[in-house]
Amino acid sequence: MKIGKQTFKIESMPYISYTSSIVGPKEAQGPLSSFFDTHINDVWDNEKTFEKCESKMLKTCINNLEKKAKLKDEDIDVIFSGDLLNQCISSDFAIRNFNVPFLGLFGACSTFCEGLLLSSIIIESNLAQNVICSASSHFCSAERQFRMPLEHGNQRSTTAQATVTGAGSALITKEKKSSSNARITYVTPGKIQDLGVKDMANMGAAMAPAAFNTIAQHLTDTNRDIDYYDAIITGDLGEHGSKMLHDLFELENIDISKKHIDCGCIIYDLKKQDVNCGGSGCGCIASVFSGYFFNELSAKKLNKILLVATGALMSPISSGQGESIPSIAHAIAIENEV
Amino acid sequence: MKIGKQTFKIESMPYISYTSSIVGPKEAQGPLSSFFDTHINDVWDNEKTFEKCESKMLKTCINNLEKKAKLKDEDIDVIFSGDLLNQCISSDFAIRNFNVPFLGLFGACSTFCEGLLLSSIIIESNLAQNVICSASSHFCSAERQFRMPLEHGNQRSTTAQATVTGAGSALITKEKKSSSNARITYVTPGKIQDLGVKDMANMGAAMAPAAFNTIAQHLTDTNRDIDYYDAIITGDLGEHGSKMLHDLFELENIDISKKHIDCGCIIYDLKKQDVNCGGSGCGCIASVFSGYFFNELSAKKLNKILLVATGALMSPISSGQGESIPSIAHAIAIENEV
Numbered sequence: 116m117k118i119g120k121q122t123f124k125i126e127s128m129p130y131i132s133y134t135s136s137i138v139g140p141k142e143a144q145g146p147l148s149s150f151f152d153t154h155i156n157d158v159w160d161n162e163k164t165f166e167k168c169e170s171k172m173l174k175t176c177i178n179n180l181e182k183k184a185k186l187k188d189e190d191i192d193v194i195f196s197g198d199l200l201n202q203c204i205s206s207d208f209a210i211r212n213f214n215v216p217f218l219g220l221f222g223a224c225s226t227f228c229e230g231l232l233l234s235s236i237i238i239e240s241n242l243a244q245n246v247i248c249s250a251s252s253h254f255c256s257a258e259r260q261f262r263m264p265l266e267h268g269n270q271r272s273t274t275a276q277a278t279v280t281g282a283g284s285a286l287i288t289k290e291k292k293s294s295s296n297a298r299i300t301y302v303t304p305g306k307i308q309d310l311g312v313k314d315m316a317n318m319g320a321a322m323a324p325a326a327f328n329t330i331a332q333h334l335t336d337t338n339r340d341i342d343y344y345d346a347i348i349t350g351d352l353g354e355h356g357s358k359m360l361h362d363l364f365e366l367e368n369i370d371i372s373k374k375h376i377d378c379g380c381i382i383y384d385l386k387k388q389d390v391n392c393g394g395s396g397c398g399c400i401a402s403v404f405s406g407y408f409f410n411e412l413s414a415k416k417l418n419k420i421l422l423v424a425t426g427a428l429m430s431p432i433s434s435g436q437g438e439s440i441p442s443i444a445h446a447i448a449i450e451n452e453v
Numbered sequence: 454m455k456i457g458k459q460t461f462k463i464e465s466m467p468y469i470s471y472t473s474s475i476v477g478p479k480e481a482q483g484p485l486s487s488f489f490d491t492h493i494n495d496v497w498d499n500e501k502t503f504e505k506c507e508s509k510m511l512k513t514c515i516n517n518l519e520k521k522a523k524l525k526d527e528d529i530d531v532i533f534s535g536d537l538l539n540q541c542i543s544s545d546f547a548i549r550n551f552n553v554p555f556l557g558l559f560g561a562c563s564t565f566c567e568g569l570l571l572s573s574i575i576i577e578s579n580l581a582q583n584v585i586c587s588a589s590s591h592f593c594s595a596e597r598q599f600r601m602p603l604e605h606g607n608q609r610s611t612t613a614q615a616t617v618t619g620a621g622s623a624l625i626t627k628e629k630k631s632s633s634n635a636r637i638t639y640v641t642p643g644k645i646q647d648l649g650v651k652d653m654a655n656m657g658a659a660m661a662p663a664a665f666n667t668i669a670q671h672l673t674d675t676n677r678d679i680d681y682y683d684a685i686i687t688g689d690l691g692e693h694g695s696k697m698l699h700d701l702f703e704l705e706n707i708d709i710s711k712k713h714i715d716c717g718c719i720i721y722d723l724k725k726q727d728v729n730c731g732g733s734g735c736g737c738i739a740s741v742f743s744g745y746f747f748n749e750l751s752a753k754k755l756n757k758i759l760l761v762a763t764g765a766l767m768s769p770i771s772s773g774q775g776e777s778i779p780s781i782a783h784a785i786a787i788e789n790e791v
Contacts, residue, residue: 116580117530121554123580164774192455193642200768201539203559207645207766211779216459216642218567219766219781221541221559229556233571240578242454242461260770304531304554307545428545428557430538432598436502441549443557 119336122303129238129299131285131412131449132292134405135180137172139254139280142394142402145383150406151281152179158255158280166204169253169280173198173209176282177249184245184286184293188214192243195219195233197226198251198397199278200260205251215247224322224351225305225426226250227283227401228445232302234287235447244289251282252396261315261431274317276353276379276395283401285409297412301448303333307428309441315429319356319392321440322425326352327363329444330371330423337448341374345417348408349444350400350424351379353392378403400424418451457674460641467576467637469623469750469787470630472743473518475510477592477618480732480740483721488744489619490517496593496618504542507591507618511536511547514620515587522624522631526552530581533557533571535564536589536735537616538598543589553585562660562689563643563764564588565621565739566783570640572625573785582627589620590734599653599769612655614691614717614733621739623747635750639786641671645766647779653767657694657730659778660763664690665701667782668709668761675786679712683755686746687782688738688762689717691730716741738762756789 116124136151143154155172162168177194181187194213197220198205210217222229230248237243255265257278263269286292287299308328312321326349334340341347352360357377364371378400379393404422411417425444434440454462474489481492493510500506515532519525532551535558536543548555560567568586575581593603595616601607624630625637646666650659664687672678679685690698695715702709716738717731742760749755763782772778 117582120527125580166770166774189458197559199540201770202537202561202766202768204766204768204771207779208771208776211645211647211766214644216644217781218571218642219559221535221557223540233556236578236580237574239580240574242463242574242577244455304556306552306554307549309549428540428542430540430542432504432539433542433546436504438546441545443555 121332122301122336124301125235125239125299127239127289129235129287129289130291130295131297132288132295133180133184133286134409135176135183135284136402136406137176137282138402142279142281142382145388147382147403147407150410151402165253165255166200169205169251169256170208173205173249173251173282174212176284177247180247180284180286186245191215191245191247193218194247195230196249197221199223199257222443223426223428224395224397225424225443225445226397228422228424228447231447232304232445235299235302238287238289246287247284248287249282249284250397250401252278252398254278254280257396271391272316274355274392276318276351276392277390278396279382279394279399279402281398281402283405285405295413296451297449298452299447300450301337303329303446305329305444307441307443309439311439313439315434318395318427319353320359321427322442323352323356323359323363325442325444326360326423326425329446333446341369341371344374344419344421346376347371347374347421349377351395352377352425353379355392412451415451420449422447422449459670460639460674462639463573463577463637465577465627467573467625467627468629468633469635470626470633471518471522471624472747473514473521473622474740474744475514475620476740480617480619480720483726485720485741485745488748489740503591503593504538507543507589507594508546511543511587511589511620512550514622515585518585518622518624524583529553529583529585531556532585533568534587535559537561537595560781561764561766562733562735563762563781563783564735566760566762566785569785570642570783573637573640576625576627584625585622586625587622588735588739590616590736592616592618595734609729610654612693612730614656614689614730615728616734617720617732617737617740619736619740621743623743633751634789635787636790637785638788639675641667641784643667643782645779645781647777649777651777653772656733656765657691658697659765660780661690661694661697661701663780663782664698664761664763667784671784679707679709682712682757682759684714685709685712685759687715689733690715690763691717693730750789753789758787760785760787
């Protein structure tokens with residue numbers, strides 16, 4: 116049922132039955148290290164290119180998910196996946212290895228939540244039973260595509276974020292399939308927001324208004340306030356974008372800072388790991404949710420979360436042509452059934 | 454209800470209530486000219502770049518759709534859209550102008566059918582009433598991104614296709630909203646097929662196996678034979694890929710050639726318009742369906758069609774790294790209610 120202006124109540128409340136996560140070497144040295152299922156030891160992982168490495172990482176991630184769930188390809192109705200690379204080649208080449216219908220998404224760093232949203236809808240429609248949602252990113256493939264080849268050794272600005280090398284996958288099911296009680300209850304697809312930010316080294320500033328818009332609309336539509344949730348989790352606003360989100364809510368007399376956690380700010384030790392403003396990329400929220408937050412839900416340390424992935428919908432070509440950075444955010448309410 | 458291995462029966466049978474189409478100057482001189490709603494007079498349309506022109510074309514297309522349907526932004530639950538450009542900037546910047554939730558897709562030239570499929574599912578789930586599905590492409594933006602800048606004036610191989618400059622949009626609705634009786638009854642999402650074709654100037658060969666796989670699976674799942682349909686319409690196999698599709702079916706003792714129409718083969722006069730093997734691009738099936746075939750359905754010249762968009766899921770980077778071209782096809786059964 117659609118409630119309010121922009122939110123869908125998912126009556127079937129699909130289960131997040133299993134998740135799988137994989138990260139790169141730097142992420143494996145960060146504070147969340149112990150929560151990730153596995154990691155690669157270097158940014159190549161025996162592949163000849165960063166792009167092939169990213170694709171392999173995503174393939175491994177989905178393979179591990181199927182193993183955990185003891186499901187085979189034929190048990191999966193559809194895979195939703197996306198990434199940051201041109202023409203989403205990480206997903207295309209990873210999912211070539213699975214004999215499962217594939218629906219490719221592009222939502223930049225919002226992709227993982229876009230996938231969770233569509234997974235929920237297809238289960239709500241009663242057409243599918245088991246759906247996989249996944250996303251990936253890789254620091255080195257993203258740097259050379261969006262910014263500068265690493266070989267340039269160029270200095271990064273203080274507002275820049277580091278693309279996470281990592282992937283995450285979730286198995287969304289109609290029936291309860293595991294000990295997980297985490298269910299998707301509401302989803303709020305976002306509208307594009309563009310306040311004119313043009314700085315590709317300041318994605319947090321471009322995306323914060325989208326996060327604000329979707330979270331505020333979700334709360335209005337569901338008639339909930341932020342205290343309803345144990346945590347409101349964004350994907351990759353970074354330190355700077357997070358501060359902007361707090362400021363935007365403060366204008367509405369809401370202190371979101373007490374509830375807000377940004378995956379980009381917790382995946383690294385921001386003081387020690389030389390990542391400037393924090394992590395970013397499709398793989399950031401995908402790996403941190405699949406690794407850390409799913410664990411916290413399972414352990415009942417968190418019981419009600421709002422997961423909000425933001426995406427900056429630009430390309431180096433659009434920025435080169437003087438365009439600003441349109442952004443979007445999709446919100447997913449995940450609640451443990453009691 | 455899922456039927457067979459891979460097909461969803463859409464019980465709510467959503468209506469394709471309105472469509473909107475726009476094409477470039479070359480397409481407006483082709484055989485289907487009179488069926489398109491509007492066209493641009495040159496490949497710039499007063500914009501400074503091809504990318505901006507493509508985005509504007511898509512924006513115009515969706516605006517025209519809303520006008521035809523007498524709907525405003527707030528009446529639309531969600532827009533699905535995608536294109537060929539890196540990070541889908543045509544869609545991102547077009548849909549920035551609409552105050553509607555946006556879900557971005559990447560399926561290369563399969564995008565329009567991926568959008569129709571997801572539009573059907575969201576209506577089947579009872580969450581949405583009115584959904585827009587759209588896609589675009591532009592010859593000049595695609596050439597310089599995927600092949601060579603036009604200024605090179607390089608010769609194109611005989612198996613190469615010409616990316617269609619055009620866009621199409623469809624309004625998919627739960628209720629009957631117009632005189633159109635065209636309803637979506639079954640959808641079959643595709644699995645990635647990759648038979649090792651590496652030639653970026655021969656997309657038809659890469660995509661024909663995907664079309665074959667999805668069409669054959671659709672017929673098996675629905676227990677229909679090709680005679681059930683008045684036409685089986687592919688997006689952009691071109692002449693060469695179409696012949697391969699016919700050959701693949703011939704191995705199964707099925708003569709699909711009598712039912713098969715390829716949008717890429719009919720949008721241009723292949724003998725006179727210097728397009729080699731035919732048209733291609735997301736905008737090909739989007740504009741030809743929205744312009745020509747929707748008209749044929751409305752006029753009851755066709756009553757049962759299977760619309761199959763194929764996509765080549767590679768990038769110049771993956772091809773440069775020696776990869777083959779993974780392909781996919783999604784099939785949508787559209788039937789006039791009698």
